[in-house]
Amino acid sequence: MLALLFAMHCGTTHAVALDLQQFASGAFHRCALTTGGAVQCLGESNDFGQIGNGRLSPDGSDRPVTIIASGATKLVAGNFFTCAIVGAALDCWGNIPVPGGQGKKPTQVIATGVTDVAAGEGHVCAIVRGAVQCWGANFTGQSGHGEYLTGQKTPWTVIESGASAIAAGGEQSCAIVDGALWCWGRTGLERNSMDVAFGGGRPPIRVFATGASGVAAGTSHTCAIVDGALWCWGDNSRGQVGVGVSVEHARRSANMPPANTAARFVDGEQHCFSSGTGEVKCGVDHPVQVIASGVTAVSARFNQTCAIAYGALQCWGANARGRLGIASADADVVKPTAIIAGGVSYVAVGNSICAVVDGALRCADNGAFNSTDSPFGLSDREARLGVWRGTIGDEMIMACLERASYESSYYYLRHKFGIALTDTNGHGEVWVEGDDDKPRASWKLQLPRGNRLDGEWSNAEGTRKLPIRLTLAARAGGNGQGCGLDGAPKVAFNAPRVAAQKLTVMASNNRYRVVSALDGRISMVMLKDTINGAAPFNMAMRNWFRDQVADYYWCAAQPRGGHFYKEREILFHSGSWLVVQESYEVYCGGAYPSGGIADFETWNLATGKRVAPWSWIRDSKGGYGGTAPDNLNALLLANATRNKEEDGCKDSVNSNNSYLLRPGERGLIFSTSFAHVIQACNEDIELPYSKLMPFLTREGKSAVDSLVKPPPPESRK
Numbered sequence: 001m002l003a004l005l006f007a008m009h010c011g012t013t014h015a016v017a018l019d020l021q022q023f024a025s026g027a028f029h030r031c032a033l034t035t036g037g038a039v040q041c042l043g044e045s046n047d048f049g050q051i052g053n054g055r056l057s058p059d060g061s062d063r064p065v066t067i068i069a070s071g072a073t074k075l076v077a078g079n080f081f082t083c084a085i086v087g088a089a090l091d092c093w094g095n096i097p098v099p100g101g102q103g104k105k106p107t108q109v110i111a112t113g114v115t116d117v118a119a120g121e122g123h124v125c126a127i128v129r130g131a132v133q134c135w136g137a138n139f140t141g142q143s144g145h146g147e148y149l150t151g152q153k154t155p156w157t158v159i160e161s162g163a164s165a166i167a168a169g170g171e172q173s174c175a176i177v178d179g180a181l182w183c184w185g186r187t188g189l190e191r192n193s194m195d196v197a198f199g200g201g202r203p204p205i206r207v208f209a210t211g212a213s214g215v216a217a218g219t220s221h222t223c224a225i226v227d228g229a230l231w232c233w234g235d236n237s238r239g240q241v242g243v244g245v246s247v248e249h250a251r252r253s254a255n256m257p258p259a260n261t262a263a264r265f266v267d268g269e270q271h272c273f274s275s276g277t278g279e280v281k282c283g284v285d286h287p288v289q290v291i292a293s294g295v296t297a298v299s300a301r302f303n304q305t306c307a308i309a310y311g312a313l314q315c316w317g318a319n320a321r322g323r324l325g326i327a328s329a330d331a332d333v334v335k336p337t338a339i340i341a342g343g344v345s346y347v348a349v350g351n352s353i354c355a356v357v358d359g360a361l362r363c364a365d366n367g368a369f370n371s372t373d374s375p376f377g378l379s380d381r382e383a384r385l386g387v388w389r390g391t392i393g394d395e396m397i398m399a400c401l402e403r404a405s406y407e408s409s410y411y412y413l414r415h416k417f418g419i420a421l422t423d424t425n426g427h428g429e430v431w432v433e434g435d436d437d438k439p440r441a442s443w444k445l446q447l448p449r450g451n452r453l454d455g456e457w458s459n460a461e462g463t464r465k466l467p468i469r470l471t472l473a474a475r476a477g478g479n480g481q482g483c484g485l486d487g488a489p490k491v492a493f494n495a496p497r498v499a500a501q502k503l504t505v506m507a508s509n510n511r512y513r514v515v516s517a518l519d520g521r522i523s524m525v526m527l528k529d530t531i532n533g534a535a536p537f538n539m540a541m542r543n544w545f546r547d548q549v550a551d552y553y554w555c556a557a558q559p560r561g562g563h564f565y566k567e568r569e570i571l572f573h574s575g576s577w578l579v580v581q582e583s584y585e586v587y588c589g590g591a592y593p594s595g596g597i598a599d600f601e602t603w604n605l606a607t608g609k610r611v612a613p614w615s616w617i618r619d620s621k622g623g624y625g626g627t628a629p630d631n632l633n634a635l636l637l638a639n640a641t642r643n644k645e646e647d648g649c650k651d652s653v654n655s656n657n658s659y660l661l662r663p664g665e666r667g668l669i670f671s672t673s674f675a676h677v678i679q680a681c682n683e684d685i686e687l688p689y690s691k692l693m694p695f696l697t698r699e700g701k702s703a704v705d706s707l708v709k710p711p712p713p714e715s716r717k
Helices: 247-251 380-384 489-499 535-554 628-639 650-654 675-682 688-693 700-710
Strands: 002-005 017-019 022-025 029-035 037-043 063-066 072-078 079-087 089-098 101-110 112-121 123-128 131-136 152-159 163-168 173-178 180-185 205-208 212-217 221-226 228-236 262-268 270-275 280-291 295-301 304-309 312-318 332-340 346-347 353-359 360-364 368-373 386-392 395-401 410-411 419-423 430-433 441-447 452-459 465-474 504-508 510-518 522-527 561-574 577-586 594-604 609-611 660-664 667-672 684-688
Touching: 002 228, 022 346, 029 072, 029 079, 037 079, 063 079, 063 101, 072 112, 079 101, 079 112, 079 123, 089 112, 089 123, 089 131, 089 152, 123 152, 123 163, 123 173, 131 163, 131 173, 152 173, 173 212, 173 221, 180 212, 180 221, 205 221, 205 262, 205 609, 221 280, 221 295, 221 304, 228 295, 228 304, 228 650, 247 262, 247 280, 247 295, 280 304, 280 332, 304 346, 312 353, 360 660, 386 452, 386 489, 395 419, 395 489, 465 489, 489 535, 535 561, 535 577, 561 660, 577 660, 594 660, 628 684, 628 688, 660 700, 667 688, 684 688, 688 700
Parallel strands: 022 072, 112 163, 163 212, 212 295, 295 346, 522 561
Antiparallel strands: 002 017, 022 029, 029 037, 037 063, 072 079, 079 089, 089 101, 112 123, 123 131, 131 152, 163 173, 173 180, 180 205, 212 221, 221 228, 228 280, 262 270, 270 280, 295 304, 304 312, 312 332, 346 353, 353 360, 360 368, 386 395, 386 465, 395 410, 410 419, 419 430, 430 441, 441 452, 452 465, 504 510, 510 522, 561 577, 577 594, 594 609, 660 667, 667 684
């Protein structure tokens, strides 16, 4: 058990208790096991329930969520699932088979007797009363039994007794049994090559007869501690075996066959294969000694490996963007490289690499190992990500600091136009305004303290400096959590812009009013409060307006952008049915401007809900530009006017069975929606309700009945 005391912020050390026993990383989520036996998780996404909070969501959670309150003793994570030993039982959640199907929260898989567990990328192995049981993905026999394509859905006994430790990777599994090391699946060993299959699985083979004390597995490579030395084998495409060579080395090898030649060849310790099309694959098909002595721990994931030897941390393998914590011009580190000289007591390799060093948690971030007060291994940059509100000097600002794949920016509340921000070194410490090569100004940010982020603004010449004082308004930076995407960060970032808009009533009658902003660039329709269904409809319009304001300012900040008009207007209103048309003219840079009809919205004001008219058509495929079944499409083409021999639109119209759909006074209207270059071919094809009856679902017939026989004029509240 690890009880940690540390914290470093901007050169000042603070004593902070880090209640951490273990941590584990999946592809897009992380979990920590506290010294009190609680499991907490967070992550960029939760599509498969891997966070374990009982929900499925692409947004995940940017704050730790307590999944298990107490009693957990071991924690592991696969790509999209998590497992924990609780007491003597094993609970799992995410996209790993559990009783009753996929588990969105901890579900007991094995009731008792569990002493160890390991998670591969898509499978799990556990030691249960000395026996090894595995289940999950089985494409290469890594679960030890079952169908290759469907996987092993329930725990299956691979080794009967004597197991003391296990490891699971992407394509293989291993167990230490009475001091011997046994492995199965696609082990990467010559005597168990990928070309050999053994019925429904690959039986365990003995790799070492005695002396094994630890084992770790990556996607396609394995490392084992034997009598204090570290031995590795398997895929070496990124140098993860650690023998000082890699695929790039093999490409330069004197043994490399001539171009366009398919051949096997030897490059140092590894065997390689050239496909003849330029693809080269390399691997080490026998255990090789990588570290001679003093190894006490090893961890591997994907194509990376780290080990602790004599208290020092050494890592090797894929190092793109310094993910190993090693600053190197070569992305791959092909042999064990010392990173931290001593004091290392724990290391875990996952989507981030973290180690416990002299009682402090340090995690790899862009070529260095940095201290962090988070058991989830948040890098310095991640700690600064978010929507921040505050001041530069005396000027109020809103800032959104994003991951590298998104656009970071800020704006002054007095003029609201965005200014791009670029992280200069990937740490989130120094950001520049404008282009990297011609910065207009720079920010130097400290690490956050709670919800506060301070720093200093400096002009390009460095002659003027102002304090930056910010407070967190919303978390950002996760999958689906960008300030340019729908969600809480976008709402928070643009809230002052939206609140500052002056609204103008352009037209009004006893049913609705037309409201605009930004000199008419954005206009919408709002129902009078006395109309049934007005509340949910108006809320939807306000949400649309809020998003358009955000998009306008984004467009205006583009180098050749700024032409932006969006309009929503009522196209049809009969009884409780209402159709809104959205049209636009936008140019935010690019080859040419775009414009036309974006969409139609159909509302049933009696229920206060938006309706998808494609659900009224049997055998259709809904969504934007729904697809009509062939028999209905033939009827639509027969009623079209733009598909005649003399019309240049004939081929386009006849090849199209995708339409925007809305109800009208006499029938349903199917609108073609062609690409910009042939928008002139668009037309509205209206079919009378009487002709549509054979194509309608029960829901459709009910809707059409109310459209054909509308109720009296809308009731008043």
